[in-house]
Amino acid sequence: MRLTRYFLPVLKENPAEAKIVSHRLMLRAGMIKQASAGIYSWLPMGLKVMQRIERIVHEEQARAGHLPVLMPTLQSADLWRESGRYDDYGEEMLRMQDRHGRDMLYTPTAEELITDIFRAHVSSYKDLPLTLYQIQWKFRDEIRPRFGVMRGREFYMKDGYNFDVDYEHALHAYNRHMVSYLRSYERMGLQAIPMRADSGPIGGEDTHEFLVLAETGESEVFYDSAITGLTLGDRDIDYTNWDQCALIAREWTEPYARTDETHDEALFNQVPEARRKVSRGIEVGQIFYFGTKYSDAMGASVVNDKGEQVPVHMGSHGIGVSRLLGAIIEASHDDNGIVWPEGVTPFHCGIVNLRQGDAGTDRVCEDLYAAMTAAGLEPLYDDREERAGAKFATMDLIGLPWRITVGPRGVKNGVVELTCRRTGESEELKPEMALARVKEIYSSV
């Protein structure tokens, strides 16, 4: 993409309404525009990052054997009356009527609808296990939305639902989700720690929240620092292997890690003092096992291998996709702007032409741009008639992890400069070598 052809309305000054860094940077980097309280329009670069996150989620769900569906945002109240939640949900649920006076609502979650799909089409244990998920807009009418996309009213979320014949199978589904979530977050460049949590209004017996450590987090968190060293890396994972999933889940849930809601001081004190950490965290996902709550209420049952009619065991699982943009920025930025992890960056590499219109720099930039594009990477070429300072400031603000700077001095010597956004380190390389380096970096992402 050439910057002169892109729509990137960056702001030099901080918008008054944004108090926390991710909100400020998303507005300044031209990623979002507030439409009304807690509701945002997504501009091209913000949408691009969101789509990268979405893609990682889809890929990891596919790997775990889960199937995508798409359910409506506007739902009839009928199913919600059947489960009893139409009355339980309260003011957070946005309610409305259609022209016939029928009660409708904007979905805050989709247990009812998915259970309705299930009961209509599945009747045998042979069709299980089944996990369906969607990535769809949700709405919760927060009393006080704040912090930009981190606590919006409208939000984009992956919500998934597993259906299993009994508790043991459902437990594996739980563990499988834990592993797939850990993988997803790792690919986004995040360390998200599973923490035992309360189940809240969704209702459940077993539940973990995934929290990203950040000063601006909404929850206070207590954890054993041993957990922050854990990583899946390139472990070979077989999602059909119950033992392997259980083992990984245990590895990540054994060290103490809880939010203030479930914090147990006595247990915490058993952690060696040097490893006891108190911090704040942003919740970026949650998994639940809730058994037969909805299947009982809505009559979703299957015949098991003994010929008995049994209610299905269910769980639900969420990843806050739009919220993740804020969380990633909170966890990865500096005074000059965003620092995108390679896994979610909107463009793989910036190309900065320091002397637009100069035959030499223009040619090197164009060649790099074409070669990088041909290699399957997406560069952002700053081809504006701007001075160096303005171009650097823009690149730093929008946070592309790598930048190639092409100036007349370097071109004369046959080199360009490759700079790492995170460390600020630069090296001078021949253009083809710089390209090779960028290709190599992304080959493992």
Added chain:
RNA sequence: CGGGGCGUAGCGCAGUCUGGUAGCGCGGCGGUUUUGGGAACCGUAGGUCGUAAGUUCGAAUCUUACCGUCCCGACCA
């Protein structure tokens, strides 16, 4: 929902107390000179002062109501 702010150009703000020609910086557009960390100069466009009613010869400014939005609290993926 309780408490407290704020609504004036795309963004950041002054002007409101004490009523009388709507301003500044950034950004935009045109031009000249610049060119390795948000350049300088010249020119130029851009505003129902949140909305409505009221007071007044006259309202951005005073009064009332409403709307929007932000912050703290309670609540929450």
